[in-house]
Amino acid sequence: MVFSYADVRAAVPTVSRHLPPTPMWSYPVLNAAVGATVHVKHENTQPVGAFKARGALNLLASSPGRGTVTYSTGNHAQSMAWASHLFDTPCTVVMPAGANPGKVAAVRAWGATVVLTGDVLADAEAHAVELARETGQLLVSPGDTPQLPAGVGTLYVEVLTAHPDLDAIVVPVGSGTGAAAAAVVVEALAPRCEVIAVQSSASPAAHDSWRSGSPCTRPNRTRVEGLATGRGYDLPQQILRKHLTDFVLVSDARITEAQRLLATSAHTLAEGAGAAALAALLEFPDRFAGREVAVICTGGNASPAELAELAVP
Numbered sequence: 476m477v478f479s480y481a482d483v484r485a486a487v488p489t490v491s492r493h494l495p496p497t498p499m500w501s502y503p504v505l506n507a508a509v510g511a512t513v514h515v516k517h518e519n520t521q522p523v524g525a526f527k528a529r530g531a532l533n534l535l536a537s538s539p540g541r542g543t544v545t546y547s548t549g550n551h552a553q554s555m556a557w558a559s560h561l562f563d564t565p566c567t568v569v570m571p572a573g574a575n576p577g578k579v580a581a582v583r584a585w586g587a588t589v590v591l592t593g594d595v596l597a598d599a600e601a602h603a604v605e606l607a608r609e610t611g612q613l614l615v616s617p618g619d620t621p622q623l624p625a626g627v628g629t630l631y632v633e634v635l636t637a638h639p640d641l642d643a644i645v646v647p648v649g650s651g652t653g654a655a656a657a658a659v660v661v662e663a664l665a666p667r668c669e670v671i672a673v674q675s676s677a678s679p680a681a682h683d684s685w686r687s688g689s690p691c692t693r694p695n696r697t698r699v700e701g702l703a704t705g706r707g708y709d710l711p712q713q714i715l716r717k718h719l720t721d722f723v724l725v726s727d728a729r730i731t732e733a734q735r736l737l738a739t740s741a742h743t744l745a746e747g748a749g750a751a752a753l754a755a756l757l758e759f760p761d762r763f764a765g766r767e768v769a770v771i772c773t774g775g776n777a778s779p780a781e782l783a784e785l786a787v788p
């Protein structure tokens with residue numbers, strides 16, 4: 476069930492057929508604020524506003540036809556809906572009842588069926604398992620499906636092709652597939668580059684799973700959607716245990732500060748998860764001082780509540 480760098484290489488032509496490389500820019504005002512040379516990888520410019528488009532595209536390209544059932548707080552849902560639309564395949568997404576209305580509308584607009592149920596992702600997961608059993612459609616776990624991180628790995632091929640001598644890449648984590656993809660590609664292309672994962676201290680399941688050496692469950696209280704998971708996932712954890720340099724935690728308040736900084740100094744509207752990597756640089760400035768660092772702006776789908784909070788200093 477794991478994936479390798481060979482799977483990422485195999486995904487490159489599939490992904491590049493439908494998605495051009497995303498821009499990666501460095502901004503002097505941002506660099507001055509952080510005290511490091513920061514390269515912002517703009518996955519917020521994907522057609523669904525998040526990096527997960529790459530993984531869904533790779534999955535649907537390799538297993539089209541019978542239709543999928545999945546569960547998500549938002550960006551995985553949009554990505555599955557978008558890729559299913561591209562391959563003309565039915566897609567059902569189960570989301571928590573309180574999901575970001577903008578993300579729900581976007582999923583529906585790509586033609587997927589949305590089922591809203593329960594308070595948290597675990598409720599949506601249970602319902603999706605049931606639906607897949609009833610319909611015979613493929614159940615897609617956002618955390619444990621190897622084609623997803625294999626597709627996401629193409630992002631890190633782009634990063635290291637543009638800047639082969641980076642000192643570190645900082646990646647926000649929910650389930651950990653994005654960080655696992657980074658770790659696999661960095662190991663193959665730039666083994667001296669550090670890969671540093673970041674999670675919200677209000678939802679530390681992946682962080683605590685990595686520190687303790689086995690997947691565990693934890694309170695899930697962050698307001699940052701893409702990072703809101705209550706358990707560690709086996710597949711990414713297996714890879715992170717071998718290849719990750721370090722895993723840090725930041726507060727939700729620090730993430731909001733990083734969102735503001737991206738808005739004012741990098742012309743970028745990031746959702747909270749998309750600003751979490753930069754938040755790690757703000758939280759641990761000494762660790763990154765004077766170094767060459769890529770931060771992955773993983774998404775730009777800020778909710779109305781997040782947008783309102785950004786406007787209040």
Ligand SMILES: *Cc1c(COP(=O)(O)O)cnc(C)c1O
Nearest residue numbers: 550649650651652653701748774
């Ligand atoms: C899903 C998501 C993450 C976390 O990625 P994982 O692969 O689940 O760890 C980070 N940022 C955004 C915008 C996301 O949608």
